[in-house]
Amino acid sequence: MESKSRTRQVRAVLFWALCAIALAIIIVPAVAIVVGIIAKAWPAFSPAIITHTTATDGLQNAIVGTLILSVGVLLTAGTIGVLGGLYIAEFASPRIGSVLRFFSEVLSGVPSIVVGYVGYLSLVVALGWGYSVLGGVLALGTLIIPYIVKSTEVAFSTVPRSLREGSVALGLPKLTMIRKVLLPPALPGIISGLVIAIAISTGETAPLLFTADFSDHNPSIALFHNPVGYLTGVTYFDLQQPGANYLALANAAAAVTVIMILVLIFGGRLITARSRRMIARMDV
Amino acid sequence: MTAGYLSIPTTATAQKERSSSAAVRVRGLSVKLASRTLIDDVSVTFPEKRITAIVGPTGCGKTTLLRSINRMHDHSPGITVSGDITVGDTHVYGATTHLRELRRRVGMLFQRANPFPQSIEDNVGIAPRAHGMVSRRQSRELVEQQLIEVGLWEAVKDRLSSSPFTLSGGQQQLLCLARTLALSPEVLLLDEPTSALDPGTTEHIEALLKRLRERMTILIVTHNLSQALRISDEVAFFMAGKLVEHATSNTFFHEAADQRSRDYVSGRVG
Ligand SMILES: Nc1ncnc2c1ncn2[C@@H]1O[C@H](COP(=O)(O)OP(=O)(O)OP(=O)(O)O)[C@@H](O)[C@H]1O
Ligand SMILES: [Mg+2]
Secondary structure (H helix, E strand, O other), X not given: OHHHHHHHHHHHHHHHHHHHHHHHHHHXXXXXXXXXXXXXXXXXXXXXXXXXXXXXXXXXXXXXXXXXXXXXXXXXXXXXXXXXXXXXXXXXXXXXXXXXXXXXXXXXXXXXXXXHXXXXXXHHHHOOOOOOHHHHHHHHHHHHHHHHHHHHHXXXXXXXXXXXXXXXXXXXXXXXXXXXXXXXXXXXXXXXXXXXXHHHHHOOOHHHXXXXXXXXXXXXOXXXXXXXXXXXXXXXXXOOOOOHHHHHHHHHHXXXXXXXXXXXXXXXXXXXXXXXXXXXXXXX | OOOOHHHOOOOHHHHHHHHOOOOEEEEEEEEEEOOEEEEEEEEEXXXXXXXXXXXXXXXXXXXXXXXXXXXXXXXXXXEEEEEEEEEOXXXXXXXXXXXXXXXXXXXXXXXXXXXXXXOHHHHHHHHHHHOOOOOHHXXXXXXXXXXXXXXXXXXXXXXXOOOHHHOOHHHHHHXXXXXXXXXXXXXXXXXXXXXXXXXXXXXXXXXXXXXXXXXXXXXXXOOOHHHHHHHOOXXXXXXXXXXXXXXXXXXXXXXXXXXXXXXXXXOOOO
């Protein structure tokens, strides 16, 4: 009796210790990376980063390029991914749904460098686009569409069954049901999926190296034969260059990338929390 | 309190449909889930403008029967329905049956309130607008009329644009009833609508159902025999997917023909 409860106590302590270790493994590297990168980049932060391009030790072209790529990815991959997830959740038969899900999972398992290389062969070479913003957007988009499809599908399929049945019993048209009944509770999940996907794409390098190359000048509007700069590219290229100023710029670019991703994640959480509250209150 | 139903401005056709109600005839209905029989060759007629209580022990197929009448099973994979059901002159499982129109004519209220994540006003107005019965402008009046009908108007008239989730559970169920009634159904299917409600709200809904009986056919599943006794004109008693007895309430509760019915009434079964 006595020893049994002893064993139980030991087990409980062990369990909590393991939980604490797991937690530490998640938190410590995350904090260390963020703090380390920003601390390293601190000396390099100056107004010149925003006012100059990479041709003259600034990051302006890279920041603008990353923003354009992200917005492009949001518009293209976001639209395709959300519609795809909606289709799988609400329209596809179980068989077609599982086929689509399978392909989406395969796509999500393709390494980003392979996506980049395929993009290079098909867009840059075969279609003759050269290096371009559009090619970069498509390669990045291909990479994150599976995430968006998945999060959208989950968001719709976790809407309570009772809401669905209520709509069906009223004879509501399917689109009315989707827009008025399913979308409000699904929206927070869709938005947070989009934000995380965009955050992932912001941190990608390989697909862009193959499809967008890099440019030291600010992006222009030409869609084709028009290389574009981006933050992760600065880190990638400048770390390989000799010289303290290159290293500083590489660090600064890494820090700005991390900050953008953090802003995205916090922003996404804010939007999610707000739309959750809006549904609860619904003061339309 | 009693809202003149006919004072609602509507199109001529909606007006015509409004005044009609329909009997529900069930012939040789069987419902199977894979190889399991949930409803076994049931034939029964639910007369128009009457309240029929559907009773029986848990799992005997009451919900399954209700869901056959507005074809909710269409959306449950694995369930097959055979036999014939008519609502008025319409064959529910006919090849050309207009599903959305069928569901407009056959309203359903669920055991647990399921308000939509829209404003209180839109919850009631959404279906009539979707069916083209009222314009957006007329919808406002219809919403008010329905909320008055179910006795919720005073409580919500100052917060029509707020969320239904701020209402109490009983109020939410009344809102769902108003939402269903807004389509002027000819048949009303109720699946234990008051099982989660307090006695006051239950009494309120029972009084409302007695008024609604004037213009629609009502089927109510209930485990509460005194509720069945209070409000029903007829009782259909089921066991294990089979209809055991269908009789007037008076007969069923006082001189049922089948021994199993008498046992059920006296609390020895179910
Ligand atoms: N989707 C389903 N999957 C599996 N079994 C089901 C399903 N729907 C119904 N059943 C089975 O069919 C039988 C009848 O169920 P039904 O819900 O109609 O009973 P009920 O009379 O409404 O019971 P209760 O009084 O508990 O609500 C039950 O045995 C139930 O287990
Ligand atoms: Mg039931």
